Amino acid sequence: MLAGLTIDALAARFRGGEATPSDATRDYLARIEALDPGIRAFMTVTRDVALAQAAEADARFKAGAPRGPLDGVPIALKDLFCTRGIPTACGSKILERFVPPYDATVYQRLRAAGAVLLGKLNMDEFAMGSSTENSAYFTTRNPWDLGRVPGGSSGGSSAAVAAGLAAASLGTDTGGSIRQPAAFCGVVGLKPTYGRVSRYGLVAFASSLDQAGPFTKTVADTARVLQVIAGADPMDSTAAVVPVPDYLAALGGGVKGLRIGIPREYFIDGMDPEVERAVRAAVEVLRGLGARTEEVSLPHTEYGLAAYYLIGPAEASSNLARYDGVKYGLRVSGGRDLVEMSSKTRAAGFGREVKRRIMLGTYALSAGYYDAYYGQAQRVRTLVARDFKAAFERVDAIVAPTTPGVAFKVGEKEDPLQMYLNDVFTVPVSLAGLPGISVPAGFTLQGLPIGVQVIARAYDEPTVLRVAHAYEQATDWHTRKPTLEATPR
Amino acid sequence: MSADGPKRPDREAVSVDTGYETVIGLEVHAHLLTRTKMFCGCATTFGAAPNTQTCPVCQGMPGSLPVINRRAVEFGIRAALAIGCRVNLQNRFARKHYYYPDMPKNYQISQYEEPLAEHGSVEIVVGGVTRTIGVERLHLEEDVGKLLHEGELATARSSQVDYNRAGVPLMEIVSRPDLRSPEEAGAYLRTLRAIVVFLGVCDGNMEEGSLRCDANISLRKRAVATLGTKVEIKNLNSFRHVQHALEYEVRRQAQALDAGERIVQETRLWDPERLRTVSMRSKEFAHDYRYFPEPDLPPLDLPAPWVEEIRAGQPELPAARRRRFVEAHGLTPYEAELLCQGRGLADYFEAAVRAHPRPKVVANWMLNELLRELPGDDDRAIAACPIPPASLGDLLALIEDGTISGKIAKDVFEKMYRSGEDARTIVAREGLTQMADAGTLGGVVDRVLAAHPQVIEDWRGGKKAALGFLVGQVMKETQGKANPALVNRLLGEKLPKL
Numbered sequence: 001m002l003a004g005l006t007i008d009a010l011a012a013r014f015r016g017g018e019a020t021p022s023d024a025t026r027d028y029l030a031r032i033e034a035l036d037p038g039i040r041a042f043m044t045v046t047r048d049v050a051l052a053q054a055a056e057a058d059a060r061f062k063a064g065a066p067r068g069p070l071d072g073v074p075i076a077l078k079d080l081f082c083t084r085g086i087p088t089a090c091g092s093k094i095l096e097r098f099v100p101p102y103d104a105t106v107y108q109r110l111r112a113a114g115a116v117l118l119g120k121l122n123m124d125e126f127a128m129g130s131s132t133e134n135s136a137y138f139t140t141r142n143p144w145d146l147g148r149v150p151g152g153s154s155g156g157s158s159a160a161v162a163a164g165l166a167a168a169s170l171g172t173d174t175g176g177s178i179r180q181p182a183a184f185c186g187v188v189g190l191k192p193t194y195g196r197v198s199r200y201g202l203v204a205f206a207s208s209l210d211q212a213g214p215f216t217k218t219v220a221d222t223a224r225v226l227q228v229i230a231g232a233d234p235m236d237s238t239a240a241v242v243p244v245p246d247y248l249a250a251l252g253g254g255v256k257g258l259r260i261g262i263p264r265e266y267f268i269d270g271m272d273p274e275v276e277r278a279v280r281a282a283v284e285v286l287r288g289l290g291a292r293t294e295e296v297s298l299p300h301t302e303y304g305l306a307a308y309y310l311i312g313p314a315e316a317s318s319n320l321a322r323y324d325g326v327k328y329g330l331r332v333s334g335g336r337d338l339v340e341m342s343s344k345t346r347a348a349g350f351g352r353e354v355k356r357r358i359m360l361g362t363y364a365l366s367a368g369y370y371d372a373y374y375g376q377a378q379r380v381r382t383l384v385a386r387d388f389k390a391a392f393e394r395v396d397a398i399v400a401p402t403t404p405g406v407a408f409k410v411g412e413k414e415d416p417l418q419m420y421l422n423d424v425f426t427v428p429v430s431l432a433g434l435p436g437i438s439v440p441a442g443f444t445l446q447g448l449p450i451g452v453q454v455i456a457r458a459y460d461e462p463t464v465l466r467v468a469h470a471y472e473q474a475t476d477w478h479t480r481k482p483t484l485e486a487t488p489r
Numbered sequence: 490m491s492a493d494g495p496k497r498p499d500r501e502a503v504s505v506d507t508g509y510e511t512v513i514g515l516e517v518h519a520h521l522l523t524r525t526k527m528f529c530g531c532a533t534t535f536g537a538a539p540n541t542q543t544c545p546v547c548q549g550m551p552g553s554l555p556v557i558n559r560r561a562v563e564f565g566i567r568a569a570l571a572i573g574c575r576v577n578l579q580n581r582f583a584r585k586h587y588y589y590p591d592m593p594k595n596y597q598i599s600q601y602e603e604p605l606a607e608h609g610s611v612e613i614v615v616g617g618v619t620r621t622i623g624v625e626r627l628h629l630e631e632d633v634g635k636l637l638h639e640g641e642l643a644t645a646r647s648s649q650v651d652y653n654r655a656g657v658p659l660m661e662i663v664s665r666p667d668l669r670s671p672e673e674a675g676a677y678l679r680t681l682r683a684i685v686v687f688l689g690v691c692d693g694n695m696e697e698g699s700l701r702c703d704a705n706i707s708l709r710k711r712a713v714a715t716l717g718t719k720v721e722i723k724n725l726n727s728f729r730h731v732q733h734a735l736e737y738e739v740r741r742q743a744q745a746l747d748a749g750e751r752i753v754q755e756t757r758l759w760d761p762e763r764l765r766t767v768s769m770r771s772k773e774f775a776h777d778y779r780y781f782p783e784p785d786l787p788p789l790d791l792p793a794p795w796v797e798e799i800r801a802g803q804p805e806l807p808a809a810r811r812r813r814f815v816e817a818h819g820l821t822p823y824e825a826e827l828l829c830q831g832r833g834l835a836d837y838f839e840a841a842v843r844a845h846p847r848p849k850v851v852a853n854w855m856l857n858e859l860l861r862e863l864p865g866d867d868d869r870a871i872a873a874c875p876i877p878p879a880s881l882g883d884l885l886a887l888i889e890d891g892t893i894s895g896k897i898a899k900d901v902f903e904k905m906y907r908s909g910e911d912a913r914t915i916v917a918r919e920g921l922t923q924m925a926d927a928g929t930l931g932g933v934v935d936r937v938l939a940a941h942p943q944v945i946e947d948w949r950g951g952k953k954a955a956l957g958f959l960v961g962q963v964m965k966e967t968q969g970k971a972n973p974a975l976v977n978r979l980l981g982e983k984l985p986k987l
Contacts, residue, residue, distance in 0.1 A: 080552075081552075082545075082550075082551065082552045088551070090551065095551065098551070100545075100550065100551070100552070101545060101550070102545050102550070102553075104552060199552075199554060200552065200553070200554050201552040201553075202552050203551040203552045204551070204552065204785075206784075207784035207785050208784035234556065235554060235556065236554050236556075237554070237555070237556050237557065237785065237786050237787055238554075238784075238785060238786070238787060314781065315784055317779075318584055318586060318596055318779075318781070321586060321588070321594065321595035321596055322549045322551070322593065322594045322595050324588065324590070324595060326590045326650065327548060327549065327550075327593060327650075328550070328551075338590050338648065339588070342588060342590075362779065365586075365779035365780075365781055366777055366779060367777045367779070370779075370781070374781060
């Protein structure tokens with residue numbers, strides 16, 4: 001059985017000649033066929049593309065010239081990364097038949113590294129949501145409990161890796177959309193520094209917050225994927241020209257003597273006591289490994305969510321203006337004129353949550369309200385970023401819960417505000433543009449995964465990975481796998 | 490240049506005296522002459538087949554991102570420095586939102602609170618009076634595509650969009666409300682056009698939409714300090730339209746004010762067919778553009794040394810050149826203005842003067858002969874001119890040294906234009922050299938006199954016109970090659986002796 005292995009283990013088998021990329025790809029495709037009807041992580045399975053790409057990888061291994069640690073490794077992408085010739089619906093009806101004519105930079109880079117594309121993964125519509133329940137197509141299930149959500153918006157990406165349906169996947173994180181589903185599904189999920197990874201070809205939700213990142217089984221695998229996708233891109237002016245360090249080499253440092261901050265504001269009333277207990281236990285593990293821990297304060301945390309729910313929707317209202325039925329995607333015809341065609345298309349093509357945020361954002365940018373809403377939110381954003389800056393003058397990393405609770409039941413959270421609260425510990429990091437990772441930190445008595453978040457300074461992914469790896473190596477949470485049975489189609 | 494361009498300033502324009510003071514401000518949009526678009530690598534060539542110069546970025550595809558064209562920024566700085574603007578070393582782009590199918594993203598990437606440059610001015614001359622017109626700001630933005638309707642707009646069965654123009658770099662120059670008449674507005678636009686054309690940042694072609702103009706106009710009672718309610722006029726796509734639309738609007742507003750009506754703040758469209766402005770939308774339906782800083786582009790930080798480098802490399806501007814043409818070459822201000830509409834024409838003049846240092850003669854030939862033949866006076870037309878400036882100088886030298894007559898020279902000029910040959914080749918091959926030798930010509934004169942005894946009688950009888958007839962006969966005999974001055978002298982000598 002090759003499906004479900006780490007990238008590292010797969011690569012070792014390819015190198016050792018015990019298995020070929022085609023063997024692995026077929027194995028993954030078979031597992032997807034058996035298990036995905038129950039999990040529903042995939043929007044599109046690109047069987048033919050995968051087999052063709054795997055055959056090319058086979059040839060490279062046979063010729064003794066593989067491209068690196070990702071060569072021949074089967075991966076999958078959240079359905080908002082543009083893939084030439086492969087549908088990219090972004091969880092929305094408005095892009096139901098959209099087939100991009102170009103590849104996202106991160107996909108180009110994964111392809112250049114030899115990775116094999118298994119398919120595209122389900123998500124909340126336009127990445128707006130925390131459960132995949134806002135997908136216009138279907139809800140993805142949590143592999144640890146099919147009655148529960150996998151988190152969101154990158155819920156397909158986290159569920160696929162947790163269920164062993166892909167060795168790694170890419171998601172995007174705007175306010176927690178990688179870290180929260182990683183925590184809910186018991187896998188590793190990294191949101192890199194804003195600017196670390198190109199956004200070119202990533203269907204935009206909120207441009208100043210969106211960032212692509214990997215889901216994997218281990219921190220080392222995350223380092224391997226990040227190594228490939230990170231770095232400046234001439235097609236994205238916000239992808240910074242900052243050297244990309246050797247992330248794998250950074251893992252070995254250990255945490256001895258490292259100063260780790262525990263933010264007082266991240267342990268709040270109403271959070272799941274089992275989550276709090278697990279995170280405090282994780283802090284103890286790090287202390288045991290020689291880290292010096294201290295309490296820090298991030299005083300503007302409580303305003304983060306409000307600022308985020310103005311900035312995100314404001315940018316979304318602008319980014320989503322292009323979906324008007326004129327150029328691509330859905331078009332509802334029969335209108336009397338262009339205006340009617342566009343409004344009918346948008347009314348039919350966008351789901352409730354997307355419409356809610358478009359309206360919120362349009363309002364926040366309106367003449368007379370701009371300063372009170374968008375302007376004020378930007379000022380709060382600056383304060384949140386300053387909180388972190390001040391904390392990082394005293395500590396090297398911050399350790400906190402990823403979410404206040406664990407995976408909830410499908411249909412359980414109907415009130416949007418209640419849903420938004422899921423993001424309370426992930427949003428401030430996004431507002432500040434910092435790197436954050438969620439790693440498995442235990443299970444509730446019910447057997448649901450808990451995540452712990454590690455945050456560091458901008459572009460200090462090495463420290464994030466180093467702390468997460470040290471913790472992971474001292475625990476065995478990441479080795480546990482959900483019990484899954486094939487569901488008949 | 491377009492047929493109704495500034496080749497011949499509209500001297501017939503009538504100023505409208507209404508008892509009100511007219512206040513006009515212009516927003517001029519100029520296509521920058523970059524090879525590629527503002528935010529992507531697509532070509533900007535005019536007239537290509539629809540949607541052949543597009544890519545995911547200028548089509549506003551999901552996931553595409555803009556990247557600033559460095560050359561466009563350089564051109565913007567060049568123009569800003571030429572009109573004395575302060576260049577903002579830190580400036581940024583913003584999104585301007587409105588829904589229209591020719592705009593792929595349904596927002597335009599423009600500049601709002603932090604434009605590329607601010608606070609400049611342009612000097613204009615109207616009726617011999619020089620005035621300084623303030624420029625509020627200069628900013629960069631992207632153009633939109635073009636809608637093509639099947640049939641009349643109101644009844645069109647379908648509409649198609651061509652995105653070739655979408656994303657072409659535009660520079661918007663906004664004047665202060667300093668213009669006081671339609672003539673001044675025309676002069677300002679002509680002056681600005683000459684500047685951007687001279688700088689090589691815009692081809693100034695209004696017909697192809699490379700240079701476009703919107704006007705804000707209001708009237709107020711003379712000696713009143715506050716501004717009246719302004720009306721914005723769009724679709725001013727030629728110099729004539731600008732002038733006519735503004736003259737119309739002055740009359741319309743004056744009549745409304747005289748009748749005690751209130752001017753409605755609105756956008757009006759110039760209808761060049763019916764020669765009037767028509768209401769497009771009023772302020773109540775005005776767009777809320779919901780500007781906010783473009784999050785896909787970091788603020789633009791311009792290195793000060795780069796701006797200085799651009800400043801150091803600025804060419805001589807039209808105003809300075811006009812002055813030099815008047816002072817150093819003795820041209821009239823009118824001739825200088827015509828020759829300074831574009832850099833190509835002015836450069837041609839100076840090159841021709843170097844070959845034949847008689848500036849007045851060169852200017853006359855250029856304005857009368859060359860511009861009649863050329864399809865336009867823009868740099869493209871000059872560059873394609875089959876007569877290089879040195880050849881023109883050469884031709885003029887042949888007149889001066891008496892080799893050919895001025896009349897013959899015009900024929901030679903036309904032949905040069907058609908064939909691209911130089912003057913000497915044509916003159917030699919066709920034997921056009923002027924007969925300036927008294928001996929040879931004397932023989933012809935004698936033959937003509939012998940053949941027309943009656944005319945000589947008439948001359949003796951006091952009919953002075955008879956001399957003209959004899960000159961004509963000599964010219965006819967020599968196929969126009971005779972030097973007219975010499976013919977006159979010879980006849981003057983020989984006639985009294987007969």
